[in-house]
Amino acid sequence: MAFEYEKYLRMDKIPHLWCPGCGIGVVLKAMLRSLENVGWEKNDIAFVSGIGCTSRAPGYIDCNTLHTTHGRALTFATGIKMAKPDKHVVVFSGDGDATAIGGNHFIHACRRNIDMTLVVVNNNTYGMTGGQHSPTTPIGYKTSTTVYGNIDPTFDICMLAKAAGASYVARATVNKGKVLEKYITKGLENKGFSVIVATANCHTQFGRKNKMGDPISSRKWIADREIPLEKAREMKADELNDVIITGEFITDEQERTRWENYNHPIHEYTDAYKKIIEKAQKK
Amino acid sequence: MKKSVRFYSGAELVAKAAIDAGCRFFGGYPITPSSEIAEYMSHELPKVGGTYIQMEDEIAAMGSIIGASLAGVKSLTATSGPGFSLKQENIGYAYMAEVPCVICNVMRGGPSTGLPTALAQADIMQAKWGTHGDHPVIALTPAYLEEVYELTIKAFNFSEIYRMPVMLLLDEVIAHLSTAIDLPDKEMLVIKNRRKPSVPPEKYFPYDTAYGDVPPMANFFEGYRYHVTGLSHDKTGFPTTDPELVQADQERQIRKVKSNINNIIDYEYYQMKDAEIIIFAYGSTARGARVAVDNARKLGIKVGMMRFRVIWPLPEAEILKHCSKAKAIIIPEMNMGQLSDVIERYAADRTKILRINHVGGVPIHPSYILNVIKEAI
Numbered sequence: 001m002a003f004e005y006e007k008y009l010r011m012d013k014i015p016h017l018w019c020p021g022c023g024i025g026v027v028l029k030a031m032l033r034s035l036e037n038v039g040w041e042k043n044d045i046a047f048v049s050g051i052g053c054t055s056r057a058p059g060y061i062d063c064n065t066l067h068t069t070h071g072r073a074l075t076f077a078t079g080i081k082m083a084k085p086d087k088h089v090v091v092f093s094g095d096g097d098a099t100a101i102g103g104n105h106f107i108h109a110c111r112r113n114i115d116m117t118l119v120v121v122n123n124n125t126y127g128m129t130g131g132q133h134s135p136t137t138p139i140g141y142k143t144s145t146t147v148y149g150n151i152d153p154t155f156d157i158c159m160l161a162k163a164a165g166a167s168y169v170a171r172a173t174v175n176k177g178k179v180l181e182k183y184i185t186k187g188l189e190n191k192g193f194s195v196i197v198a199t200a201n202c203h204t205q206f207g208r209k210n211k212m213g214d215p216i217s218s219r220k221w222i223a224d225r226e227i228p229l230e231k232a233r234e235m236k237a238d239e240l241n242d243v244i245i246t247g248e249f250i251t252d253e254q255e256r257t258r259w260e261n262y263n264h265p266i267h268e269y270t271d272a273y274k275k276i277i278e279k280a281q282k283k
Numbered sequence: 284m285k286k287s288v289r290f291y292s293g294a295e296l297v298a299k300a301a302i303d304a305g306c307r308f309f310g311g312y313p314i315t316p317s318s319e320i321a322e323y324m325s326h327e328l329p330k331v332g333g334t335y336i337q338m339e340d341e342i343a344a345m346g347s348i349i350g351a352s353l354a355g356v357k358s359l360t361a362t363s364g365p366g367f368s369l370k371q372e373n374i375g376y377a378y379m380a381e382v383p384c385v386i387c388n389v390m391r392g393g394p395s396t397g398l399p400t401a402l403a404q405a406d407i408m409q410a411k412w413g414t415h416g417d418h419p420v421i422a423l424t425p426a427y428l429e430e431v432y433e434l435t436i437k438a439f440n441f442s443e444i445y446r447m448p449v450m451l452l453l454d455e456v457i458a459h460l461s462t463a464i465d466l467p468d469k470e471m472l473v474i475k476n477r478r479k480p481s482v483p484p485e486k487y488f489p490y491d492t493a494y495g496d497v498p499p500m501a502n503f504f505e506g507y508r509y510h511v512t513g514l515s516h517d518k519t520g521f522p523t524t525d526p527e528l529v530q531a532d533q534e535r536q537i538r539k540v541k542s543n544i545n546n547i548i549d550y551e552y553y554q555m556k557d558a559e560i561i562i563f564a565y566g567s568t569a570r571g572a573r574v575a576v577d578n579a580r581k582l583g584i585k586v587g588m589m590r591f592r593v594i595w596p597l598p599e600a601e602i603l604k605h606c607s608k609a610k611a612i613i614i615p616e617m618n619m620g621q622l623s624d625v626i627e628r629y630a631a632d633r634t635k636i637l638r639i640n641h642v643g644g645v646p647i648h649p650s651y652i653l654n655v656i657k658e659a660i
Contacts, residue, residue, distance in 0.1 A: 072342060076349055
């Protein structure tokens with residue numbers, strides 16, 4: 001039976017504002033299917049976002065939705081989650097929103113391991129403002145502000161999330177919607193901070209300036225660069241140039257055993273705060 | 284001494300009043316001279332089941348209190364000049380999205396890092412125009428510690444009644460002074476809460492003007508599932524660029540304060556009955572000014588003081604009345620004349636305005652104000 005997206009969409013807001021062929025639609029679908037997978041009540045879910053193309057996603061979802069300021073979605077989301085720890089908070093963000101202007105909030109939400117899920121749609125550019133380079137624009141590529149080729153080194157958002165303390169981290173591309181759905185579902189189920197990066201095409205801005213101005217060639221560019229994490233682990237560093245590594249970078253079980261995180265307490269933030277309340281009330 | 288009497292600092296009173304007003308969320312970031320408020324909240328909030336969270340920066344602290352308030356929990360943050368600057372982006376969001384919350388700014392010298400541990404009243408204008416765009420504003424300026432408690436509760440009430448962020452402006456002296464206070468019984472307090480929708484979710488619009496200029500507010504997770512944005516929006520909460528709707532919404536938001544001004548303005552008269560010279564003052568500066576009035580009266584000078592407990596909005600009608608009758612108006616401020624500039628516009632050329640603008644970080648001594656009173660005769 002076909003999936004009933006209408007159950008989760010605000011149908012009166014459709015058609016959406018994204019360009020035809022935009023990758024964000026795939027991510028939104030994967031999210032809605034994941035909601036069905038986890039079976040949460042719509043009334044119990046808050047979707048929060050910042051500014052940019054991706055951040056328009058919550059407006060289409062029939063939940064409690066909050067479209068905030070540029071880069072700050074996680075701060076509002078943290079307030080909501082701490083105010084109502086038994087409710088579900090999910091954040092949509094783009095690469096610029098999450099890792100440039102919102103970079104500080106991003107690493108600290110990871111550090112707290114607060115029980116929320118962040119989906120970062122990485123299309124390697126600032127789409128809404130006209131295709132300027134972002135912290136994930138690969139070296140050498142052209143954007144409206146790097147017409148001679150980008151020289152700014154790129155963030156690997158998954159590595160960043162992992163190092164900062166997130167307890168579930170995964171990346172899939174919009175070419176593989178089912179994989180994306182699986183990762184988002186696992187992220188929602190994880191009791192802790194989950195980061196799912198969805199590598200997406202922005203053929204209108206990033207693609208157009210790099211000779212792949214249509215959805216097919218932009219998605220082919222993504223497909224040509226995708227390397228599964230297991231394979232990447234066996235490759236030499238200099239072979240991992242201009243690639244998109246996909247897979248689960250960290251799962252909750254790994255979190256509990258990995259040595260990299262030796263100084264991180266293995267707790268979820270709202271749970272830890274509940275214990276603070278107990279302590280304070282005993283005194 | 285009554286059992287309930289004890290020593291409180293201004294900072295502690297902000298925290299205590301906030302909790303008594305029903306505040307159960309504090310998003311903070313350390314900054315002198317407001318850090319004590321965060322410290323008290325971190326001790327006291329968990330005792331009442333509330334949340335204290337120290338965010339990664341001032342911007343995040345402001346974002347967090349908006350989120351918590353949308354989830355139905357009354358929220359406070361506290362900061363000082365540089366942090367107040369950083370919060371302005373999200374303060375603007377709270378105006379636009381009409382989310383109740385209280386921002387306490389313990390003012391210090393500026394611009395920039397300025398005088399972190401010294402006294403100033405440098406953010407009177409930032410409290411009014413700190414964020415971009417037009418919006419209503421309510422800012423309170425307590426001068427005495429009893430008043431800190433009373434006006435903090437009032438700040439929460441205003442934020443809930445008018446569905447907007449409210450500025451509580453302390454200065455370094457008020458936050459750090461301690462004194463013995465007998466706080467009012469909690470049962471005697473008047474606590475206001477946001478108006479909830481009376482209609483079912485399918486008939487609810489978050490910015491519905493059918494109920495007056497302050498639309499009823501549903502909290503998240505209560506079944507209403509609405510949309511909130513910082514973009515200009517229509518009554519449904521979704522973005523609009525319709526010029527008429529945008530215009531009407533801006534006008535309504537300004538009207539929330541303008542048409543309720545008589546319920547918001549708050550000032551105190553001291554020795555005003557026969558006063559020919561009038562001091563306009565607020566915050567800790569008013570304490571020195573009061574001494575100056577007493578000393579001038581001993582010399583037979585007919586001087587009085589109008590003290591603003593709420594600095595924005597100003598009691599325009601009263602100010603205009605005094606401007607047309609007073610021989611002179613003296614305005615002592617610990618800034619370069621942020622209130623004086625406004626009063627001069629009211630006064631036009633009907634009376635002379637004598638400014639006292641000290642920004643060195645030490646209180647304005649009463650003798651200094653007395654000298655200006657003598658000049659004014």
